[in-house]
Amino acid sequence: MTDTARKRADFHALHQDGFFLLPNAWDAGSAVRLAKKGFRAIASTSAGAAWAAGxxxxxxxxxxxxxxxEMLV
Incomplete structure (x- = not known):
């Protein structure tokens, strides 16, 4: 199984266990902090990206x- 296929399967499995929290990262630092906090999936925020660019x-x-x-990943 490729790394991408494994990540897809892992994300799909999150949905099988009921509810889970999906926080939004707005920059690289927030993505790193959220990952270090143990979140198994992290979303992006279109508003946060836009606002950061004015x-x-x-x-x-x-x-x-x-x-x-790309920066978030």
């Missing part, structure tokens, strides 16, 4: 969104 939610272009997601 824009409103939904105003970031595709390349900026992809760069933000």
């Amino acid at each position: 824009k409103d939610d939904g105003e970031l272009g595709r390349d900026a969104v992809l760069a933000h997601l």
Whole structure:
């Protein structure tokens, strides 16, 4: 199984056990802190990314969104 397939399976398994918390990271530091706190999955925040760039939610272009997601990962 590839690393990506394993991550998909792990995320899918979270849904089988009932409820779980899915915090939103807004930058690299928050993603690291949330992971260190033991969260097994972390979401991204489009509003947080936009606001950090001085824009409103939904105003970031595709390349900026992809760069933000790459930074979080």
